[in-house]
Amino acid sequence: MSTETVRPTTAAHVKRVTTQTLQAMRDEGTPIAMLTAYDYTSARLLDEAGVDVLLVGDSASNVMAGHETTLPITLDQMIYHAQCVVRGVQRALVVVDLPFGAYQGSSREALRSAIRVMKETGAHAVKLEGGAGVLSSVRRILGAGIPVMGHLGLTPQSIYKFGTYKVRARDADEADQTRTDLRKLAEAGVFGVVLEKIPAGLAADLTASVDIPTIGIGAGVGCSGQVLVTHDLLGLTKDFNPRFVRHYADLGTTVTESVGRYVADVRARAFPGEEESY
Numbered sequence: 001m002s003t004e005t006v007r008p009t010t011a012a013h014v015k016r017v018t019t020q021t022l023q024a025m026r027d028e029g030t031p032i033a034m035l036t037a038y039d040y041t042s043a044r045l046l047d048e049a050g051v052d053v054l055l056v057g058d059s060a061s062n063v064m065a066g067h068e069t070t071l072p073i074t075l076d077q078m079i080y081h082a083q084c085v086v087r088g089v090q091r092a093l094v095v096v097d098l099p100f101g102a103y104q105g106s107s108r109e110a111l112r113s114a115i116r117v118m119k120e121t122g123a124h125a126v127k128l129e130g131g132a133g134v135l136s137s138v139r140r141i142l143g144a145g146i147p148v149m150g151h152l153g154l155t156p157q158s159i160y161k162f163g164t165y166k167v168r169a170r171d172a173d174e175a176d177q178t179r180t181d182l183r184k185l186a187e188a189g190v191f192g193v194v195l196e197k198i199p200a201g202l203a204a205d206l207t208a209s210v211d212i213p214t215i216g217i218g219a220g221v222g223c224s225g226q227v228l229v230t231h232d233l234l235g236l237t238k239d240f241n242p243r244f245v246r247h248y249a250d251l252g253t254t255v256t257e258s259v260g261r262y263v264a265d266v267r268a269r270a271f272p273g274e275e276e277s278y
């Protein structure tokens with residue numbers, strides 16, 4: 001295979017997904033399919049499969065870099081992943097997570113980070129975690145013409161505040177707070193909000209309470225769309241089996257078995273064969 005990659009030009013018949021497309025899908029009741037992507041090859045496959053939104057998630061910190069949490073990944077690293085993903089996409093909307101430390105300091109810092117993402121990657125939007133506490137940043141980024149996605153419920157960048165990855169907003173106070181945060185984000189003008197790991201009934205209620213799309217992960221079927229970490233869906237993260245993940249493949253086993261056969265062939269001098277040699 002050539003090592004040279006060429007950025008695919010968008011084929012004339014491919015209609016790009018925009019934030020307006022997502023709003024129209026929500027309005028007509030068509031569920032939105034979103035997945036994470038961190039590299040060119042996967043992004044290409046996911047885009048070809050018809051995923052509407054590719055999220056360059058800060059979960060790259062876990063599944064790409066092997067960190068225990070999403071906190072260590074840097075803005076430069078997120079930008080690198082986003083650049084790779086954008087080169088592989090023709091149709092999907094590409095959303096990039098602003099990582100921990102890139103927006104919490106001030107709205108000015110948040111805008112600077114969002115502008116770097118947009119300028120250096122060619123992605124279409126940014127996502128940041130939190131409600132009332134990040135509203136000034138959300139407004140400032142939106143004011144610069146950059147689409148913003150919110151993220152409520154379990155927000156992994158606050159894991160040390162929560163102390164656990166358990167379901168959020170089970171009690172009335174936190175549910176009310178989430179409802180208020182969602183309303184404020186919607187009023188500010190975000191184009192969608194991820195609802196992570198909250199009770200399905202609450203997520204459905206929240207979804208009905210706003211007129212923008214909600215995208216659930218561990219939040220039941222009543223959201224406007226769903227998102228999963230691609231590595232979980234494909235069975236590549238074998239030691240991570242939360243209830244909300246459905247394994248559509250067991251690629252972990254496929255990879256281990258395939259590579260095991262390759263190793264055996266190399267040891268036995270059964271690879272390469274004549275037909276694989278010059």
Ligand code: KIV
Pocket residue numbers: 036055056057058059060097194217227228229
């Ligand atoms: O980083 C990520 O993968 C996410 C999804 C879980 C929504 O934020």
